[in-house]
Amino acid sequence: MGMVREIVKNKYLYVLSLPGLLFLLIFAYLPMAGHLIAFKRYRLSDGIWGSEWVGFDNFKFFFMGSDWYKVTFNTIFLNGLFIVCGLGMALLLAILLNEIQKVVFKKIAQSFIFMPYFISWLVVSMMVFAFLNTTDGILNRTLAANGLDPKNWYLMPEVWPAILTVIYVWKFAGYYSIIFLAAITGISGEYYESAKIDGATRFQQIIHITIPLIRNVLIVLALLGVGRIFYGDFGMIYGIVGDTAPLYPTTDVIDTYSYRALRQLGDFSKSSAVILYQSVMGLVTILIFNAIAKKIDKDSSLF
């Protein structure tokens, strides 16, 4: 009964949410039924229901080998680096941008750091190659010109988590900094005024006013990132690393690994099995981190 009264009472608000709900229904809930084919031997000609049930058979290919925990670790490690460094850098940029007094310079700086967000991964990959290759890469030429030994970066897996993180930060920090900047702009000027009267320095204002007040935004963005921590950014990693085998030990993530293992097989069931694994693990992590966030600060958790 309460439910009906609630709907009647707030019917216009609920109507407002309809498009969003519909979107979620079509793009988030409907496809969930597709997880069914992870438990079937799916053949296009037999359809979803006509295909044979095979239980957990499709999961075997992924968990049978010795690579699955390595690629799972890589996925979490790289995404962890991306979340921490990306958001950290974005926060720093937002605060620095906020301190700029000259509007023109602020706008120009903002545009410049935002720009890389629009460059496609494919182009980024070519830029990276132009930068790092051995024959005439910019970096190696610079090293040689300074009397240092050029390095074959594409044979050195240990440096690639750092390289990928730099690329990620370069591409996304500008984007996130805009979100932070919006949050900072929302902070009432009175806080700063009273702080100034009490003799707080700019640095103290940042530490004690700005950061605590945008902590919610930071936590929400981090939680959203954590929710996808089991998904490697395929466009980025495959675009940049591609099939360069020596880099696999540190850059191979769940998505690229399954892509390579399955690309010749055309097997939808096995890829669905991998996706189901990623989704379930993603769900578990976000529940855990949400609980932690709730413990720290009740208002900033997602649900």
Added chain:
Amino acid sequence: MKIRKRWSMMLVLSLMMATLVGCSASSNDTGNAAGDSSSKGGTAPSAGAATTKLDPVTLKIILPGDRPADMDLIIKEAEKRMADTINVKLNLVFVPWSDLAQKTQVMLASGEDVDLIFDAPWLHMEQMISAGYYEPLEDLLSKYGQDAVKVRSEQMFNANKFQGKIYALPLGNTHLAGRTYLVRKDLREKYGLPPIQTYDDLIKFAYKVKENEKDVIPLLAYGQAGQKDVSWGAFRAFMEYDPQILRSDALGQSLVLYYKNNDGKVYNLFDEMEPRVWSWIEDARKLYTDGLIHPDILALKDIDSVINSGKIAVAVYNEFGVPSSMSAAVAQNVPGAELEAVTFIQTEKGKNITNFKQANFQAIPKVSKNKERAMMFLNWTAQKENYDLLAYGIEGTHYEAVGDDQYKQIGTNYSYFPYAWIWNPTMDRLNAGFDEETIKHYKFNKDANNLTTSILTGFSFDPSPVINEISLYNATEDKYYSALFDGAADPNETWAKFKKEGEANAKKIQIELQKQIDAFLASK
């Protein structure tokens, strides 16, 4: 608060229910629709359809490579010629080679409306067939494809069946795939070296280039995981004899499982290292550490453009002869540069073993609504004047016929790609620009009798019993194989790791392959 929470739970639950119901209904529909269309395809009547005028139909054809500049001219002319008979309009979709495997697979898997599609055993032919994406062609061929059958030898059809059926039209102009080293002829002459006859000559030339040419990289092969058969060391398997080491039917690009001596046995490099294969690996390592092989070989994605830049002295290539597009590009980028084709494949009767498997196919997907018309079109392309149009372009504009079996390309607006959709040994013309040696190779290998028939001719491997092992093995092999055969990693260490991770799966694949081969040989 509490009420709202319960209400939202209800909402979520009802959404999920609706989802399940909605999806079950829709997927049933698609299942039925697929069934209907395929049964329609099978029972459609009217054998004499090719002679009467038909309703216009547009065929969507998926081809690999880049769209030639003048493609539209040729399509217009072809459509004009077909208007009164089979009345087909052409919608040609070109997919770049590098994206081919992935894109075609997604097209098929998503049920995109495609009427003819390029596929190949080295791409994902067996897998797509066993996934049920392609229509068997026997009926269509006998009803609408008489000419397409006539221009290909019986051997070609028999050897290219999959699981006992013809699932795609084999495309080929010869019975042995050509393999070539493209060599900078101008540099060789500059250093006064005689024409290259052996692999040692080739390497001697490469060292000469290394010493004298600062801007030229001596050797180039492929290093990305999808192109393992054309890595530097593995490429040598195509050109060495006694015995010939042949790749297996289970792992198309890999040498880890292999055949030799035509004895119907599957050999496994993990069981016992073939000394010759090991010498190729060590040789590649030496060449790499000496700085002869391109240092970025494993990271390069577009090999053709690197060759075209003219900064390479020797590159591996998958045909006989120098392609006209490449010799033009090299000459343009480096004035005076010229490529020549060097191959160590022998033209001695019976020296080469072949299973007559072709490397290129056109298949008709199950989802196509125009299966008959697609076959009629393939049949139409098997007539000389139509073949010439689609293969070489418009006479006088794009090519000049030289006799009945050769041609000379004019300009670069219609580049050569008949191998992707219409190739057959009867109609095909050879490039008159090829050197004598290359033409000799092509002519020699056109005659099936010049080659030793493999006892596995007609065999095809069904991967489904070991599909998990194959996918796992592929993932392992991708990590090590190219680095090993291109010399980018230490051989002993890499091989030890490769063996440790890949051995168990390779063994299972070997056993299954051997089992299927034994059954095939027993039934012969």
